[in-house]
Amino acid sequence: MLREYTDQRVLYYTTRDPERLRQVRNATSQLESDLWSAVTPSAAQRDNISALILSGMNDTINSEGYTQASWINRVPVAAWILLLSIAFFCNVLVGYRAEGKPSVLLLVLPIAIAISFFLIADIDSPRSGVIRVAPLNLESLADSLRPHYANRTN
Secondary structure, three states: OHHHHHHHHHHHHHOOOHHHHHHHHHHHHHHHHHHHHHHHHHHOOOOHHHHHHHHHHHHHHHHHHHHHHHHHOOOOHHHHHHHHHHHHHHHHHHHHOOOOOOHHHHHHHHHHHHHHHHHHHHHOOOOOOOOOOOOHHHHHHHHHHHHHHHHHHO
């Protein structure tokens, strides 16, 4: 179940299709319930190993929640307004002081700001955009679980 859960988490970060994403969320929720059901009987034993198992399961599910929250939280509108205001006034000041300077130099700041805004906006939308961050840590974990799973089924 842990291997399947890890595979579902990898799919969550690599899927762009909204319908497939809904299916992945449902499968993840079901697997979380199944994982808790699998470790709950060990809670009755009240020994150190049971405590470690429950703590590990809790950490696994909490990390999923924290990561999902970071994907949902976006740069606030007030921060965008502040960034745009600063960019506007910086460009005005550069233009004001640029009398007699080559006009090509006036393009450096607006282009740098535009590229910065593009990168911030692109990183702020992880499912769509040019920059795609692969869940390498989850893929590595999934790959490390596969040989152990294959050995158990043989």
